[in-house]
Amino acid sequence: MSKYMQLTVRIHPYYKKSFAEAYPGIARRLGYLDEQWAEEGPSLFEIVGRLDKLLYQLEGDPPFREILLAHRAKLHKLYEETQEQIADWHLSKADQLLYKLEDIFDEIEREVGKI
Numbered sequence: 519m520s521k522y523m524q525l526t527v528r529i530h531p532y533y534k535k536s537f538a539e540a541y542p543g544i545a546r547r548l549g550y551l552d553e554q555w556a557e558e559g560p561s562l563f564e565i566v567g568r569l570d571k572l573l574y575q576l577e578g579d580p581p582f583r584e585i586l587l588a589h590r591a592k593l594h595k596l597y598e599e600t601q602e603q604i605a606d607w608h609l610s611k612a613d614q615l616l617y618k619l620e621d622i623f624d625e626i627e628r629e630v631g632k633i
Contacts, residue, residue, distance in 0.1 A: 527604045527607075527609065527612075529561050529563045529564070529600075529616070530561060531559050531560060531561035531562075531564070533559055536559055537556065537557075537558075537559030537560065538556070538557070538559070541623060541627050542627075543627050543630030543631050544623065544626060544627055544630055547576075547579060547582045547630065548560075548565070548572070550579065551572065551575050551576070562616075562619050562620060562623050563597065563600065563616065563619065565623075566593045566594065566596070566597045566619065567597060569586065569590060569593060569594070572586070573586060573587065573590070581633040582630060582633070585626055585629045585630060585633075586626070589622055589625070589626055592622055593619065593622060596615050596618055596619045596622070597619075599615050600612050600615040600616060600619070603615060
């Protein structure tokens with residue numbers, strides 16, 4: 519590492535249209551907590567990074583909270599593994615983990631559609 523510079527890797531959201539169109543149920547429920555943040559379209563990785571705080575804030579929305587709690591362990595595991603892969607510069611492996619994270623959010627969206 520350079521004395522005065524550092525290389526970083528960032529995960530930015532990329533939705534073809536918007537977060538709300540990709541995950542309308544999740545976006546609507548997160549919008550109750552922080553409308554601007556939900557409209558900006560946070561990355562799924564960012565949502566998982568804030569998951570514990572969100573779960574605390576979601577005590578007024580028990581059905582959504584329970585869905586997230588059911589997936590919490592898997593989401594945190596993928597989050598930590600992704601961070602490790604990025605730190606080790608294994609970006610292809612990190613990308614594969616992000617696909618798995620998206621699969622879980624697809625499942626969460628389906629579950630939210632049932633409540």
